[in-house]
Amino acid sequence: MSRSSESTVPTVGTVTVSYSELKESNIDLSGKIEQGFGPNGLGILSVKDVPGYSALRQNLLGLAPRLAGLPEEVKRELEDEHSRYNFGWSHGKEKLESGKLDMLKGSFYANPLQDVPTTNSFEIQRYPWYCGSNIWPRNSLPELEGAFKALGNLMFEVGLMVAYHCDQYVSKGKKQPEKQNLEKILLGSRCHKGRLLYYFPAQDSTTHDNDSISSWCGWHTDHGSLTGLTRAIFSRNSVEVACPDSGAGLYIQTRSGQIVKVVYGEDEIAYQIGETTAVLSRGSLCATPHCVRAPQGEEARGLERSTFALFMQPDWDQKLTFPKEVTSHEDVSLSDNVLTFGEYTEKLLNIYYDTKP
Numbered sequence: 129m130s131r132s133s134e135s136t137v138p139t140v141g142t143v144t145v146s147y148s149e150l151k152e153s154n155i156d157l158s159g160k161i162e163q164g165f166g167p168n169g170l171g172i173l174s175v176k177d178v179p180g181y182s183a184l185r186q187n188l189l190g191l192a193p194r195l196a197g198l199p200e201e202v203k204r205e206l207e208d209e210h211s212r213y214n215f216g217w218s219h220g221k222e223k224l225e226s227g228k229l230d231m232l233k234g235s236f237y238a239n240p241l242q243d244v245p246t247t248n249s250f251e252i253q254r255y256p257w258y259c260g261s262n263i264w265p266r267n268s269l270p271e272l273e274g275a276f277k278a279l280g281n282l283m284f285e286v287g288l289m290v291a292y293h294c295d296q297y298v299s300k301g302k303k304q305p306e307k308q309n310l311e312k313i314l315l316g317s318r319c320h321k322g323r324l325l326y327y328f329p330a331q332d333s334t335t336h337d338n339d340s341i342s343s344w345c346g347w348h349t350d351h352g353s354l355t356g357l358t359r360a361i362f363s364r365n366s367v368e369v370a371c372p373d374s375g376a377g378l379y380i381q382t383r384s385g386q387i388v389k390v391v392y393g394e395d396e397i398a399y400q401i402g403e404t405t406a407v408l409s410r411g412s413l414c415a416t417p418h419c420v421r422a423p424q425g426e427e428a429r430g431l432e433r434s435t436f437a438l439f440m441q442p443d444w445d446q447k448l449t450f451p452k453e454v455t456s457h458e459d460v461s462l463s464d465n466v467l468t469f470g471e472y473t474e475k476l477l478n479i480y481y482d483t484k485p
């Protein structure tokens with residue numbers, strides 16, 4: 129996907145639901161779900177007033193610059209080539225839209241719910257990107273494990289509540305409730321993945337393709353079911369600062385094709401729809417194309433960005449039947465039509481990574 133920058137891109141706030149409403153299974157939130165995720169929605173919805181969230185976000189995001197600043201040889205020990213860098217530290221391994229390796233950000237991947245999702249050696253060989261074990265910097269940054277798991281678990285619990293209300297919305301007007309509902313699929317999965325992201329500061333204004341909206345993170349749709357996102361923290365030498373450029377941050381392409389900059393409160397958790405939900409809901413819930421724009425100008429010098437994404441995903445064995453009308457990655461051949469989530473992920477990894485295990 130390539131979209132050039134436009135000076136008239138509007139800034140839009142997310143549809144917001146409060147935690148106290150969300151946790152009530154008897155409240156009908158289908159109007160809010162439709163507003164956020166339905167055919168005319170932005171494809172993002174945020175949850176406010178989640179008890180304990182703000183401190184857990186601050187704790188984890190504050191560790192991202194420290195992790196990225198560890199000596200190269202220490203970070204190398206946290207890499208896992210066999211999982212195609214889907215556990216532990218990953219920098220410069222994934223390809224950007226342009227086909228070049230992504231040197232702009234470093235990521236740390238782990239399953240916040242299970243350190244060892246399976247001991248079955250066949251599964252570990254078949255799907256190492258999900259079935260491998262977590263790698264924690266227990267000597268070099270011992271605080272990371274607890275902070276990552278605490279935030280990941282909370283965002284998962286809240287995400288399950290969002291999924292419950294998505295199911296209610298999708299099954300509205302249908303005689304039979306969906307057999308494979310989103311909440312159940314996510315509850316039974318061993319495949320959830322947290323990603324702590326650290327965007328390195330631009331050394332000079334020519335490092336980034338500054339004119340492009342996708343200058344920090346290219347246009348994509350997440351391939352899982354539901355992605356939880358923190359609001360990012362900008363910092364300089366690890367000290368939090370307000371972002372000097374209001375144009376920097378998350379952009380979304382809406383269902384009608386419009387590009388908007390999306391904003392939500394620092395104490396809100398945002399959720400976006402991934403491709404698998406679009407497939408399983410037969411398009412009632414649409415996946416959300418998004419990207420991140422880097423700050424521009426002199427003041428952007430030295431500015432770093434830290435954030436956390438929780439990819440809530442089906443189990444690796446979950447069968448997905450790709451209907452013709454649901455668009456997915458244009459560059460993946462889905463001629464088989466039925467793939468497990470693990471197989472679908474493998475096809476995407478073949479596109480975004482050069483190395484094979």
Ligand SMILES: O=C(O)CCC(=O)C(=O)O
Nearest residue numbers: 323325350378420435437
């Ligand atoms: O950095 C962000 O805000 C979004 C990151 C993202 O889209 C992803 O990791 O899939």
Ligand SMILES: [Fe+2]
Nearest residue numbers: 348349350418
């Ligand atoms: Fe994403």
